[in-house]
Amino acid sequence: MKQRFLADNALGQFLDWLTHYGVLHGPTRTAEGVDAFGPVQTESDLCLDYRRTLIPPKKYLLPPRQTILNYTTAAGYTLPDRPAPQQVLFGVHSCDLQGIAYLDRVFLGDRPDQLYRRYRNALTLVGLSCEPDPFCFCASSEKAPRNADLFLQRLEHGFIVSAETTRGKGMLAGLEPLLTEIEAIPPPPVESRMMIRLRNAAERGSTFPDSPLWENFAARCLSCGACSVCCPTCYCFDVLEHGALDGMTAERLREWDNCLFRAHGEVAGGHNFRPTRRERFLYRYLHKYLGFGALAGVPACVGCGRCRVVCPVAIDLTELFAEGDDVCA
């Protein structure tokens, strides 16, 4: 079988061509040395061999702080009419594509969120294969997730280009002049025992209630919330409203919230349903690995490894899965 091939020396043209679909963003390395998705002007802005960005692509779909409603005394509450920016996100790894697929299930499910849909429809995704490192653990069957409009599999002198969506198939047709043909090269299989363990735990609905690790984690945790901020599938949000000084208008915002924070479980009058770090940990575990509500039974973890990298006290929830595990023995 033949596949479409983009040579390294055509990458610049490819990036130029992508700007037809929106403002180009991709993995860059900031002046501080942090890998981050950001605007890309030329090929040299890209950091193609990045492992993982500090903040995942969720920031393109759920801005850290976003106006969700405007209020005027004349019109009441209305949706903001500002259109979402047309953007192309280049170089998204499979784990982050999986993360976006999960967010799609949450925000485009039974009660679709209109602002999310607006941002999602305006975002074109170009995936990129990656090399695993000791922190991450995604599963090989998902190397080219179906939600990537285009997916690039890295070879020595270029990329195999495939289209995974209707939009992507249309794009691929326009891309022809830049492509050549190459014999099919199957992507290298990735072994992920951790993902299997995690899914088995989720299937059993296990919360490891007797594990001493809970106390261990809770004793060390600083409640900094970094694991949640950098998680590609953490989407908890707080809702705020600010009245303008004119007394006639107001703005309602949603902004990233964090289940490790004490206020997350508070209700009116100050009662807190999750006053201890242990309880907040369990809440995070339940949401991340076992799922809430309509997505109960669907693990949200995509194995990107960010939480393991950023935790200042080296807490690793996946240690729970290794305990007494017979699956991979």
Added chain:
Amino acid sequence: MSAPELNSIPISARIQTIRRLTADTALFRLQLDGDRTFPFIPGQFVQLSVPGGGEVPISPADLPAVDGTIELCVRRFGHVTSLLHRSRTGDRVGIRGPFGNGFPVDAMAGKDVLLLAGGLGIAPLRSLLFHLLRHRSDIRSLTLMYGAREPAVMLFKDELLELATTGSLRLLLTVDFLSDTGQAEPACNVGLLPALLKGVQLEPGRSCAAVCGPPALYRCTIDELLLAGVAEDDIYLSLERRMKCGVGLCCHCAVGQLLCCCEGPVFSYRDIKNIPGAL
């Protein structure tokens, strides 16, 4: 406008009347704009918006009205409710909803129904009470046990006493302690709510209980209800959580893996008894 939009954008309403019930609690009757009506099931909740302040989840205290009004009993507790309490008749507010499941009124048919309210928990149970009184012949008996901290903060007392005179409702009131004046209130017990359940005997499978109140109320009444013979399946608990979105997205209100805003706020005791931190 499609249903999801109704759930994400507040409908405009005006404050029609404000009835002060206690020093910090008032009953707000809202009139929805246009010819809108607002159907809901007792026990469901709405998101009430006070412009410039934000939103709070509140369970309506009456029944859906044909005239497009809705009654909310609100205590001054935080930022939004303080703003609401400073509002005047005619001021604009917003409403989204209804959200959640509400009380399973059909499952109460033919049964001895016990309503247990603590403090502000009387609000959603007043809605359920009105529903059951309207369909009184569908159920076998109706008892309301209502406990307040002290006589001065007992809500809807006169109204409840009047309803009880019709004979279709057995009413038991209690206060945790008497006021400073030490004056005994007529028709009112002194003691905690669970004390009213002592010695009560109901028929398992033919009785049910709906409970709403502060977190401590659930922990101290469940055992009494089970002892009285109410089955685990027939104890309905309306749980309080901070529902910020109401549509299962913001993830502040999970009870175990159940979302209070979608799968609750009313849960049977059996569904949540093994969930750590649920009660």
